[in-house]
Amino acid sequence: MSPIVELKDVHKSFGSLEVLKGVTFEVNKGEVAAIIGQSGSGKSTALRCMDRLETIQGGSMLICGHQLHDTDVDLKALRRDVGIVFQSYNLFPHLTVAQNIMLAPRMVKGMKQRDAREIADTVIAKVGLREKMDCYPEQLSGGQQQRVAIARSLAMEPKLMLFDEVTSALDPQLTGEVLRVMEQLAADGMTMILVTHEMAFARKVADRVIYMRDGKVHEMGSSDILRTPATPELAAFVSESAEH
């Protein structure tokens, strides 16, 4: 099986601060990969590079067939293939749930109102919020907003979904409802890469766990590495996370 995501020796600096110091890993189609690690280990930056929100300065990055280190990479095509969900939801506050979801299909794919609405109905059902279609974001809880954000990404029918600490702003109860939606997505065969602090979720859903430390992949493997870490650093990280 050929990988849908391929990072080779990726380097990225902000000014004189080197954040990614040679990151290499692959993710296959249909896999769920969890990137874990301390704050400042570069995991969110790595994820943001995958959607070209940040540009890389060294190495190569192949995402859904797009070479991101090329200067003439087709960003529009890349963003059709890749969906991303952020920690802070970033729903458009002046639009209803339905309008949030339909905006990109209409603007980017040029869909008619009716076709876009059909897609919106499908994806909102996937996140279980059919009755909220005409609400505005501020009328929803954080967990509901995040589920709408997931639906909004799904409406573009991406091949790869990126999740950047999507439950970090939520209390445990709301975290659960978002994780259940993600679990269902994984079960449906979506390729997913998530930066997360939810160890239990990573253990349960991830096919591949990538432990980043100091701008590099320190340890990588199946979710078994969370039970039996090979390096003392990951062992310490896992036991620290368990305390919280």
Next chain:
Amino acid sequence: MIYNFDFGAVLAYWPLLLEGVWTTLRLTLFSTVFGILVGAFCAVVRTGGPAWARWIVSLYVEFIRNTPLLVQSYFLIFGIASMGIRLPILLGAVIALTVNIGAYTTEIVRAGIESIHRGQLEAATCLGLSSTQTYLHVIIRPALERVYPALSSQYVLLMLASSIVSSVGVEELFGISNRIQSETYRNFEIFVVLGVIYLLLAVLVRSGFALLGLAIFPRRRTLGTPL
């Protein structure tokens, strides 16, 4: 001291007063429409345009905000006319008011645009929206909704400030009143009547903006809360 009030003498001029009201309203309407267009455009340039264009816009904004409207009106109507370009007086007044209000609108809309969180832009970018689409649907609309109360006040001020163009010869409400005053010598009465008319006009303009706001901002209409 005995003073015999005679409002009748002033109110007898009602057809003229009405004409003045009509001119003031037209001045306000046209300057409002053009002012918002100029202001929104300049705000976009000032927040997202190339460096040279930003520089020109900020020069315009600072120049207008730091000189009197009276001087600007004289310049645009008499200054330019002396160079041989003669505009109809009402058109000149609309241009002067538009240039003036456009600068203030630029600053207000710019504040709105800058209040839009960076995450909104990233979300739009990642969904594949072009920068024009992002500006139209994700930045300008919520920015305008957010600063709409400030904009409304500014445009009520514009209506009141339009009285200044009477001094370049526009026969709007204030200009007309001056004429009535010089014909009747009823200074007290005419300015009381004038004050009441301006007050009513301000209420009218304010209500107009409130209704327009409900029409163009469905979120506000539904929730009634500020964005």
